[in-house]
Amino acid sequence: xxxxxxxxxxxxxxxxxxxxxxxxxxxxxxxxxxxxxxxxxxxxxxxxxxxxxxxxxxxxxxxxxxxxxxxxxxxxxxxxxxxxxxxxxxxxxxxxxxxxxxxxxxxxxxxxxxxxxxxxxxxxxxxxxxxxxxxxxxxxxxxxxxxxxxxxxxxxxx
Numbered sequence: 001x002x003x004x005x006x007x008x009x010x011x012x013x014x015x016x017x018x019x020x021x022x023x024x025x026x027x028x029x030x031x032x033x034x035x036x037x038x039x040x041x042x043x044x045x046x047x048x049x050x051x052x053x054x055x056x057x058x059x060x061x062x063x064x065x066x067x068x069x070x071x072x073x074x075x076x077x078x079x080x081x082x083x084x085x086x087x088x089x090x091x092x093x094x095x096x097x098x099x100x101x102x103x104x105x106x107x108x109x110x111x112x113x114x115x116x117x118x119x120x121x122x123x124x125x126x127x128x129x130x131x132x133x134x135x136x137x138x139x140x141x142x143x144x145x146x147x148x149x150x151x152x153x154x155x156x157x158x
Contacts, residue, residue, distance in 0.1 A: 003073040005121065007088055010111035011074050018065040021058055029055050068110055073154045075108075084158055087121050090155045093129070096137065096148035106130065 027052060075087045075120075084089050090105045094107035106126050107118045119126050128140045132151045140147050 002071060002149070004068060004071045004108055004110060005075045005087055005110040006072045007108060008074050008076070010108060011069070011072055014065055014069055014072070015108065018062065020070065021065070023063050025058050026062075029058055072108075072110075082154070083133055085132045085151065085154055087130075088156060091129055091151060092139075092153040093149040094152050096150060101152065102149075103130070 005132050032051040033048065033055065036045055036051050039045055039047065042048050045073060087106055087107065087108075090099060090103060092103050094101045102123065103117050105118045106115075106129065109120045109122060111118055112123075113122050121127070121130065124142060125140055128138050131152070132138050134151050134153050134154055138149050138151065
């Protein structure tokens with residue numbers, strides 16, 4: 001079985017979503033189905049069909065979350081080499097040509113959120129940064145070509 005690396009925060013977020021789906025959303029949906037069923041003819045009952053579709057979505061998402069959590073392995077930054085970029089690190093990098101700085105946190109695939117600067121350890125940028133030290137240059141291949149960045153800072157939350 002393949003293990004899925006995850007930060008403590010990412011694992012907690014998925015677990016909270018699973019708990020909410022099981023304890024709140026599922027119960028509300030069952031109530032919605034019963035209420036729609038009470039309205040009579042099910043063949044032309046839009047509320048009933050919508051509630052059944054939502055039930056299908058909820059049950060599918062529960063199965064998906066249970067599968068992800070069953071293969072999750074929480075990687076603690078406490079045991080990482082803090083001199084190098086590793087899983088869980090927040091890295092500041094500077095574009096060698098433009099001087100533009102970017103900040104990325106290296107996370108698992110299930111935690112990716114580009115708006116928050118959270119990139120996958122398996123992404124091209126993540127792969128290029130892992131193992132680098134402050135001051136090192138790294139050539140990152142992207143669809144538009146290659147860009148050289150310098151690692152400016154590495155921070156670990158834990």
